[in-house]
Amino acid sequence: MAEEQGRKFQHPLSLPLHHSILILSLLASPFRYRRALSLALIICTFPPLILRPYSPDPALSYGIATLWVFTLRVLTIHVFSRPTPEAALYRPQLEPPGAAAGYSLPKKLRWTLSLLVAQRNVGWNNSVVESTAAQQRRRGRWGYAAYVLTKVLGIYLLLDISRTIVLQQEWMLPLDHPAYRPLGDPRRSIPARLVDVATNGGSAWGYMELQYLLLSLIFVGLGDDEASWPPLFGSLWDAYSVQRLWGQVWHRMLRSSLVSWGRAVADCLGIREGTARFLVVVGTSFTISAVGHASAIWTADKSLGGGALRFFLMQAAGVGVETGVVAVWRRVGGGNVQWGKWVGYAWTLAWLTYTCPMQAEEMVTIGLFKTDPVPWSVTRWALGMQ
Template sequence: MTDRIHDPSSFFASALCMLVPIPFVVATRPPLAVRILVFAAQLYISIRAVTTLTLGNPAIDYQGASIGFGWSAFTALHFYFLVDPLHDGTRHREDMQLAKDKPFGKRLWWATCLLFSNRGIGWTTAIPHLPQMPHYRSGKEFALARLRDAVFFFFVTDLAGTYFAQNPITSYRAGERLPISSQGLLFQCITVAITVCHFWANSQMSYSIISVIAVACGSEPRDWPPMWGDLLETYTLRKVWGRVWHQLMRRYVASTGKAVVHLLGVQRGTNASSYIQLYVGFLASGLTHTWGDRQIDVTVGDSVPFFMLQAIAITFEDGVIALAKKAGMKENAATWAVGRLWAATVLLATLPMLVRPALATGQPVDSGLPFSAVAALWSAAGLEGKIDFQWPEPSVL
């Protein structure tokens, strides 16, 4: 990586500057010129931050920049120019009056709550297909269940970090910038799967802890359904992305797609409208990750092809499903098994494009946890240094 300042406080301060103006803009709805100026200032701050700062860990740098700056920039775009929640009837289930009629202080709090409700839970703008929420008899039962989940996800994250620490290409040979394919197809698939598991577990560990804190502060358990959907629904690629994967970007992904459909004058409800929204949505997802690309000094836009390939694969999938239905085929256990194999194959074939940037930094990848329970247990069992796993020798053709 180029010379950067290792300054987490400035990184987080910059991310905060991306978020703080949004509720004020939503609550006051200033003239368009003011919104443009605020948005331009936020873009400048984000670009400056991902160009000069680092958190010292490429995986965390990439995720932190994508969320802290990419997500924030698109969220600002959504609220400043694509929707007007203050005047379009957006309401929370506990609202007793329209937001525009509230005094400024309450209006600002309302806008802040809306900002952080990524999936619109409890709002009229809730996204479709939210994961089912288990029934909890009390906040205490909810907290205990989520703390148990957090411990489980901690260990999964830790196990993934242990894999990264042991694998030569993500640890002591990281400086050679060996491609993920250098260990052969099998280990490429394993590394990709471990990387996804790390993200899946790490994100849910954080979410579980935050949800416990929120409920302890007065939030309701029903406002915190699972972050990820049911893994049993992975029998189509469309469902993987639309129901199983986290939906933290769905709000602006949907509004951006709808805005483009409106701009092009395409009739809503048509196949053309549906597929324009599909491709624009995945493009918005890819562009969100360009902040992560810049943060780790890989080519800006390097993450975009991965997301566009998902849209292409879903288009193909839709065509095959339509032909199968026309031929009289019904969904059953066999078709679901084939669908899961298809979805897994597409992801394993394309995810290396998303994993590659983190390996291209030349920096070791780790779990991002403050300590490793797995390493402590391994040492306590007296196994440290006694088992020497033979990794395949990396090679580049």
């Protein structure tokens, strides 16, 4: 096991071993015990990825630990795809059900990778039809490359500006500095907290969007249909409730996996429909997400993780609160009002401002914000800042 100054890090082969198993479990031809064997191997090889950090770099260790989203996706596919993933999941425009079971190795590998990276299952038989995907303009391979590179430059600048602003905040000062205040200090002004939400949210959005666009550029360059790469995020104009923020606006990489488990829990409880089923699905989804995100923080620092856990559980609570308020409003005869959305925007922003420090403070503690998200700061160079 690699070590540095007494700290133990995961074996360098742990990461490629686990993700090779994820791919091979779907790449292998169906056989009687494939599901059981795949689940066992995936579960057994996952703990080393979170029990110890990957490297001394907290950003890299945290990023590696967040790859649990792919682990969850493959587990979900194996558990809920009956009788086999090849029979249950297919691309209607490219193949009939079950055809993937007879594919050659190169073709099956392409099928497997397409299944793993398909956002919201676009192009697959279990996709959710969305206007963003349906209305996506076809640009052609070179037009798409130009679109991606232009957007990447804009995101690069956004990340640079966000990090420059973050570096000026009092919670980035040394702990013994007289002006230091924790990110969640109640004495900090409301405008300062709103800046935190904007910069931290913008940085998280930009970092994920950047990776997604570059990955899509590679796949489209290799011949993938650009329609298979719909926008990763929705419009901020749809964020007029906590539910819509997480279900429609924020990235939906986890949505299909989390909802499957949530529905399974509701079925086990015998809750088949209505608001109760919706709340069980939401509660289960955010609980799984909370554990996953908390484990990524815990990987970098074994004393942390509770803040991330509280943050995501509070999002479920927020959905519950607004669901109850809407139900009461309708019961007393209230209808749709013109100012309803603006109240929703204010509520969602207030809830985020209140809950975000729970997780963000832990990210500050592990040193996640000390690593620059861009290799060279144009903004700081232009302003003459170190």
